[in-house]
Amino acid sequence: MINRASSFLWNLGQFSTFVPTSRTMRLYPLGFSRLKVVFSNNSNQRNLLSDFGNRVQPSIRYLFQDALIFKSRDFKTRGISTETVLTVNKVLCPRRLSFDSKRSLVSDDGLKINFHLEASSEDVLTKETKPTPVNYRKLAQECSSLxxxxxxxxxxxxxxxxxxVSAxxxxxxxxxEDQKRAEKQLMFNHPAFSQLCEQMMREAKIMHCDHLLFSLLAVVKLGIPQNTRLVQTLLRVVQERINECDEKCLSVLSTILEAMEPCKNVDALRAGVWILADQQVWKIERVFTLQAVMKCVGxxxxxxxxxxLEMKALRELDRFSDLNSQHMFEALAAMNHRSVTLLNECSKMVLGNIHGCPFRVLISILQACRDLRYRNVDLFKGIADYVAATIDIWKLKQVLFLLILLENLGFRHTDLMDLFMKKVIDDPASLNMKSIISILHVYSSLNHFHKCQTQELQEALASSLTGYLHHISSENLLNAVCSFxxxxxxxxxxINQLLQKDIINELLTSGDIExxxxxxxxxxxCLKLDISCHKAGDLALPPLPSTxxxxxxxxxxxxxxxxxxxxxxxxxQLPHNYHIDFEVRMDVNRSQVLPFSSVDVVPAAADIQRVALLCVPRSAYCLDLTHPKGFLAMKMRHLKVMGFHVILVHNWEIEKLEMKDIVTFLKTELYSAEVFPTTDVNLQSAC
Structure with a gap:
C-alpha cells in the first residue's frame, strides 16, 4: 500500500513538471484553433493539485513537439483549462503517456487528464482564427502606387x-515610364522598404519554391539593382534549392536569368539550368516553357x-500555336542555333497568320533572321507585303525601322520602298536628323530608284538635312554625303561643309578611322568622275593598304x-582605288580580241574597247540576285566613265559549272553585240 501511494505521488510530481500550475498557455501570434484541456472534477485530484501554485514551471511547450509560443492564464480551482495550438504528434515526457479512446491522456500509473472539445463559460478564451495571407492580386487592385x-x-x-513584392x-x-521612375524613387525612400527586404531575406529559405522565384522575378522587374544584398541573397538561395524546380519554376527561373546581367551567381544558376534542362527536356509539356529555357541557356x-532542345521543339511542332511559331525565332536567336528545318516550318505558320501578328513581333522575327543569317525570301516578302498593304496605320518611324532590318538582310521590296518614298516626300518635316540619315542609307545601299520620285526624295532629304548643319556630327555628315x-x-x-579642313582632320584622327x-x-x-569637281584633289588621304x-x-x-x-x-589596279579581276582589249565592235603589247599595256587609241570582268560574290546583290547593291552599282558607273565595258561574273554560279560551260558563258559575254543591260544598275531616267 505504501509502495502504491509513493508510486502515485512520484508520478504526480513528474506530471507537475510538464503542466504549469498557475497559468494556462495559448499561441497568440499565429492564432490557430485550440483544444481545451480540462481536468476531471474530482475532489482528491483537486486537493492534490492545490499545491501546484508553489512550483511555477517554465512552459507546457516541452510536453508537445509542435507547440511553439504560448500565452499564460490563471488556473481555476475547479479545473484546469489549457489551449494548445498544433496537433500533438509526439509525447516528450520521460514517462510514457498515451491517449485512451475517450480522449484522455493516460500515464503508466493510471493518472488521467480528460480533453474536452466543448468550452466552459469561464475558462476558454474566445477562439481566434489564423490571419489570412494577403492576396497580391487583390492588393494590387486596391493600391494605386508602390x-x-x-x-x-x-x-x-x-x-x-x-x-x-508581386503586388x-x-x-x-x-x-x-515617367510614373515608374517617380514611383521607384519613392519606393527606395519609403521607410518600410528596407523592412520588406529584410523580411524577404529571412523568409527565402522557407518560402515555397515558386514564391521564391516569383519574388526574385518581381525584384528584378522592379529595377532593384542586381548587386544589392537582397538580389544576391535570393540568387544564392535559389542555387541551394534549384533541385526543387518543377516545370513552372524552371520557366520562371529562365525568365529571370534572361533579364539579368552576367555575374558569378547568375552564371552559376545558368549552369544549373543547363543541367536541369538536359535532365528534364523530354518531360517539358508546355511549349512556352521550352522556349523560355531556350532563351535562358544562351x-x-x-x-x-x-x-x-531543337529536337524537342521539332517533336512539338504539331502543338505549336501561332504565338509559339512567332516566338521560336527569338528563342533560336537567343541561343544562336540556326535550325533551318524549324525556321522553315515556323515561317509557314507566321505567313499563314500574318495579319494577326503585332508589329513588334514582326520586328523581332526580322532581327532573329538577321542574327541567325537565315534568308527566306517568301517570309520577307510576306512581311513587306503586309506592311505595304496596311502602311496607313503605321507611323513613318515604324516602317523605317522595318526597312532598316530588310536592308540588313539585303532584301529590296520595291512596292514598300516606293510607298514610303511618297510619304516622305509628302511630309519631310516629320523626320528628324537620325531618320533622314537612315533613309539615305537604306535607299543608297539597296540602290533603289523610282523613275519619277527619286529626284524629289533626294532634294527633300538634302533640304531637310541642310537645316541641321550646325548640329550634325562629322561622322553623320560623312555618312549622309556618302549615301548621296x-x-x-x-x-x-x-559637301562644302564636309570638305572643311577641320572636319576632314577630325574624321582622319578620331572614331572609326578606317x-x-x-x-x-x-x-x-565621285567628285572626280561624276561631276569633275576640282576639290577632290584637295583631299589628302592615307595610301590604300594592300589587300x-x-x-x-x-x-x-x-x-x-x-x-x-x-x-x-x-x-x-585602276585610278581612284578601283580594282578589276580581268581586263580584255577588243575592237570597237567587240568582234575580235587584241593582244596586250609588252610595252603599251593599256593603249589609249580610240579604236580600242576595254572590257572589265568583275567576279562578284552573292553579297554584292540584293537577295533576289538580280539587282546590284549600291557600291557595286557605283563601281560599274565609274568604270563606264573610265571607258570600260563591264561584264559581271557570278562566283556562286561559276563554282557549279564545268570548264566547257564557263568557256561558253565567257565567249557569249565577250563577243555579244548587245550591251550589258544597265536598267538594274542605277540609271535615273526621266518620267
Missing part, C-alpha cells in the same frame, strides 16, 4: 512577403543541349582556253 503597397505591409506584415510589380506594370550552352554619292546626287551645301577613310575615298572618286586578291582560277583557266595567253590581264 508606396500604398508598402504602407499596407508596414501596418500588418504577413507571410509570405513575396505577395507584397508592387503588378502595380508598376500599369504605370507609364549562346554559351553546349551544342549537345542546343540540339536536344552612291545615289549619284551631290548637294553642294553638305571606315571614315574608305568613305572619303568614295567621295573623292590580297582572289585568284579566280577557274575563270583564268577558261580565259586562257578561250583567248590564249597574253590576251588578258589579271588583278588590274
Amino acid at each position: 508606396s500604398d503597397v508598402l504602407d499596407t505591409f508596414s501596418e500588418a506584415p504577413t507571410f509570405p512577403s513575396s505577395n507584397y 508592387m510589380w503588378t502595380v508598376a506594370k500599369r504605370l507609364s 549562346k554559351g550552352a553546349p551544342i549537345a543541349l542546343k540540339r536536344k 554619292c552612291l545615289m549619284n546626287h551631290f548637294p553642294l551645301a553638305l 571606315r571614315n577613310t574608305h568613305k572619303l575615298r568614295v567621295l573623292a572618286a 590580297p586578291f582572289y585568284s579566280n582560277a577557274k575563270v583564268a583557266d577558261a580565259l586562257s582556253s578561250l583567248l590564249g595567253e597574253g590576251c588578258f590581264l589579271k588583278n588590274v
